[in-house]
Amino acid sequence: MRPDLESTPKLGFGCMRLPLLDPADQQSIDLAQLEQMVDAFLEGGGTYFDTAFVYHEGASEKALGQALVARHPRESFTIATKCLAWAIGSAEEAKSNLATSLERLGTDYIDFYLLHNVGGPRTAKFDEYGMWDFVREQKAAGRIRNWGFSMHDGPEALDALLEAHPDADFVQLQVNYLDWENPVTRSRACMEVAAKHGVPVVVMEPARGGRLAELPEQVAAPLLACRPDLSMASWAYRFCYNLPNVLTVLSGMSTIEQTRQNVAEFRASAPFSPEEERALAEAREMLEKLAAVPCTNCRYCVKDCPQGVAIPEIMSLLNLELMTGNRAFAKGLYSWQAVKPASECIACGACESMCPQSIDIVHQLEVAAEHFE
Ligand code: SF4
Ligand code: SF4
Structure with missing residues (x-):
């Protein structure tokens, strides 16, 4: 049975950017602060915690085990974690991630287990390693309650994946108001594909890595004129809360103040009025x-x-x-998507003669290689 949309609060606690004691050490998670954050989130009515095998080089799962699992009744929350099989050298090693995740988290089951960053050339690795049957077997054995996959790819790829794996319990997609009609990301079309298959969606990157929380002045102006009391982040989150077929919307929590603010804004959030919709469209x-x-x-x-x-x-x-002024974020996605890099271009010009927009592709690829590689 697929997860129930009604019983999962729409705000999810993302554990990818947890507070650190030493900014240079990704494993130095500030456990005391994380405990406060976990407690504030649960007190605010949240239940869904999202981590991954690779977050904070493995320390995210371990810290969540200490701050959440060891301190609260197991039935009072749900945990999602993920396996990045495409970046792992063998099927055995990829499959062994689940046992390690369970041990780090201190639990004997995972509520939401994801094949991590499926799509593009990476899908073949999940197929080759037999990861789809593996998650089915683990669900039957009770170590996984629901399984799904996260994906950075277009609606055609999502449709093909859900045709091939119609028993997926959920999917995790990049959705936000900026990507909604973006010709590459096509969030709206991806949401429609998930709805067609009846598969609930966990939303990731609702604020585009935090950048929709800090808009350029002229872009923020119509939003502030409409609702001077709202933060820019709350516009981004409300857009996602109000979409149909959403299981939860992940917010990467980094401080106790941010956690309290996210919970308060979530509890106060309401569907957009027509004036608010117009202001957001303008922005x-x-x-x-x-x-x-x-x-x-x-x-x-x-x-x-x-x-x-x-x-x-x-x-x-x-x-x-x-658009975001954030090179580091775009660079991160560039390496994350593992696409054939811009520096492989040999400047033959074949692409430019095909481009109906007359884009100077070779030059743009030089810029991309300089900025992202
Ligand atoms: S110029 Fe265009 S077609 Fe030729 S190698 Fe570079 S990207 Fe490919
Ligand atoms: S041909 Fe031009 S407009 Fe079309 S995808 Fe390539 S670069 Fe973009």
Whole structure:
């Protein structure tokens, strides 16, 4: 049976950017502060905690085991964790991640187990390792309550995955108001595919790595004029809370203050009024106009590229960098998506002759290689 949309609070606690005692040491999680954050989240009515085998080099799962599992009744919360099989050298090692996660977390079952970052060339590794049957077996054995996958890919890939694996209990997708109609991410179309298959969605990146929480002044203006009392982040979260078929919306929590604010804003959140919808549409339009490369993701350029460079994906990340002013975030996604890099381009020009937008692709790829590699 698939998870119940009604019984899961819409705000989820993301454990990817937990507070650190030493900013240079990803494993030095501030356990005392994390305990306060966990308690504030539970007291605020939250239940869903999202971590992964690789977050904080393994320390995220361990800290969650100490701050949450060891201190609260097991039935009062749910845990999601993930296996990054495509980045692991063998099927045996990938499958052994589950036992390690259970041990780190100090529990004998995972409520939501995800195959991590499926999509693109990475899907083949999950197939080769037999990870789909593995999660089915583990669910039958009671070590997993629900299994699904997180994905950074388009609606066609999602549709194919859900056709191949119709028993997936949920999916995790990148959804936010900026990606909603983005020609590469196509969040709206992905949400429609999930709904068509009747599969609930866990929303990740509702504030685009925090960047929708800090909008350029001119973009923030219509939102502030409409609701001077609301933070920019709350607009981003409300957009996602109000979507149908959403299981929960993940917010990466980093401090106790942020946790309290997220919980308070979540509890006060309501559907958008028509005036608020207009203000958000205006802000979104202004953000989109900040995009420099007019790529529409038609993909005409891709098929004749002798190097297989991921041109539209790279153009999208250049635009993301410009819109958000956050090179580190775009660079992180660039490596995370593991696409054929811009530096593989041999400047043959075949793509430029195919591009209906007359984009100077070779130059843009040089910029991307400089910024992201
Ligand atoms: S110019 Fe570069 S990106 Fe374009 S087709 Fe040639 S190798 Fe591919
Ligand atoms: S042909 Fe041009 S517009 Fe189409 S995907 Fe390639 S770069 Fe983008």
